[in-house]
Amino acid sequence: MLLLLLGIVVLHVAALVLLFVSTIVSAWVGNPNSSSDLWTNCTTLNGESRCDPADTGVWIQAVQALMILSIIFSFLSLFLFFCQLFTLQKGGRFFLTGVFQIFASLFVMSGAIIYTVMNSEWVHESESYGFSYILAWVAFPLAFISGLIYVILRKRE
Amino acid sequence: MLSVLALTSVVLLGIASQITAIVVYTSWERHALVGSDVRLSCSFFSWQWTSPDVTFSWQYRPDGAKEGISIFHYGGGAAYVDNKGPFRDRLEFVGNPSRRDGSILIKNLDFSDNGTFTCDAKNPPDIVGRPSSVRLLVFEKVPVQAGVVTGAIIGVVLGLLILIVAIYYLMRFLVARRVFSLSMSKHGKKGKGKEGSQQKQAGPLK
Numbered sequence: 001m002l003l004l005l006l007g008i009v010v011l012h013v014a015a016l017v018l019l020f021v022s023t024i025v026s027a028w029v030g031n032p033n034s035s036s037d038l039w040t041n042c043t044t045l046n047g048e049s050r051c052d053p054a055d056t057g058v059w060i061q062a063v064q065a066l067m068i069l070s071i072i073f074s075f076l077s078l079f080l081f082f083c084q085l086f087t088l089q090k091g092g093r094f095f096l097t098g099v100f101q102i103f104a105s106l107f108v109m110s111g112a113i114i115y116t117v118m119n120s121e122w123v124h125e126s127e128s129y130g131f132s133y134i135l136a137w138v139a140f141p142l143a144f145i146s147g148l149i150y151v152i153l154r155k156r157e
Numbered sequence: 158m159l160s161v162l163a164l165t166s167v168v169l170l171g172i173a174s175q176i177t178a179i180v181v182y183t184s185w186e187r188h189a190l191v192g193s194d195v196r197l198s199c200s201f202f203s204w205q206w207t208s209p210d211v212t213f214s215w216q217y218r219p220d221g222a223k224e225g226i227s228i229f230h231y232g233g234g235a236a237y238v239d240n241k242g243p244f245r246d247r248l249e250f251v252g253n254p255s256r257r258d259g260s261i262l263i264k265n266l267d268f269s270d271n272g273t274f275t276c277d278a279k280n281p282p283d284i285v286g287r288p289s290s291v292r293l294l295v296f297e298k299v300p301v302q303a304g305v306v307t308g309a310i311i312g313v314v315l316g317l318l319i320l321i322v323a324i325y326y327l328m329r330f331l332v333a334r335r336v337f338s339l340s341m342s343k344h345g346k347k348g349k350g351k352e353g354s355q356q357k358q359a360g361p362l363k
Contacts, residue, residue, distance in 0.1 A: 061304065062307075069314055
């Protein structure tokens with residue numbers, strides 16, 4: 001039982017860490033000369049690099065908001081998990097924890113989808129997707145599976 | 158131990174020297190529509206009293222230019238506005254130097270007014286300090302400010318969450334109270350029946 005618990009917590013924390021890295025690190029799209037992400041666009045010209053704040057379009061701000069919300073919900077889910085661990089009756093389900101984690105995964109999914117669809121507005125033609133973008137897409141199924149496990153899991157002794 | 162002492166004394170000296178410097182405040186960025194007026198505010202913080210020799214000066218550096226030109230100066234109690242440069246007849250002093258306000262008003266903006274405006278204030282004897290810059294962006298149509306939509310979405314979702322939690326607990330509280338009052342009224346009817354018969358007996362006695 002303890003091993004199972006540990007495994008679930010590790011999965012949850014892994015999803016959370018992926019979400020963090022994806023949101024913060026500036027590598028959603030990039031090419032050898034420039035990179036841009038949710039928050040800044042950095043370009044390197046002749047050895048000098050400068051960063052501008054990202055375009056203030058509505059869609060990029062929506063993606064920012066969704067990524068931050070997914071981090072918040074994943075955190076709340078972890079917190080609720082530990083709360084429910086000590087207060088739930090035997091045989092009860094970690095329903096609330098699972099719901100929050102599934103919400104977090106849905107937010108990440110919508111954020112990544114919006115970014116994919118709308119990025120022609122603010123991304124140069126020559127840029128290709130960076131690892132933060134891929135991490136966002138990986139974090140979605142991880143968080144979703146983690147949420148499902150919580151919903152199915154029953155508290156044993 | 159000695160190095161820690163040396164380090165703390167250096168840090169304290171650094172803070173102490175900052176205490177006597179003048180700190181100039183302006184906005185970070187201003188957005189405005191073409192043809193409108195914009196007020197660029199400038200204020201300062203200084204540990205000395207506001208001197209009658211306080212000076213404010215504004216400099217303008219267009220986007221892409223290396224050097225700036227001086228467009229406004231207030232000194233010796235008089236304000237001198239630009240009468241030869243790009244802002245002649247468009248600049249007005251709307252500040253109040255005795256209240257540490259050195260703001261200027263630029264009228265009828267144009268796209269060529271995009272650039273960085275630097276305000277430098279001096280309050281003798283407090284003259285050591287850095288000037289502060291505000292960036293002016295002139296738009297045909299004011300775009301959505303950075304972070305407004307983000308904050309709005311996050312605020313709405315978290316607000317809904319808190320609302321749902323509050324409603325859930327309120328419903329639980331109300332249902333519990335209703336159950337409690339129902340059980341009380343059951344007991345109460347039994348008790349009131351006994352009391353009523355006692356009062357009827359006591360009444361005629363009085």
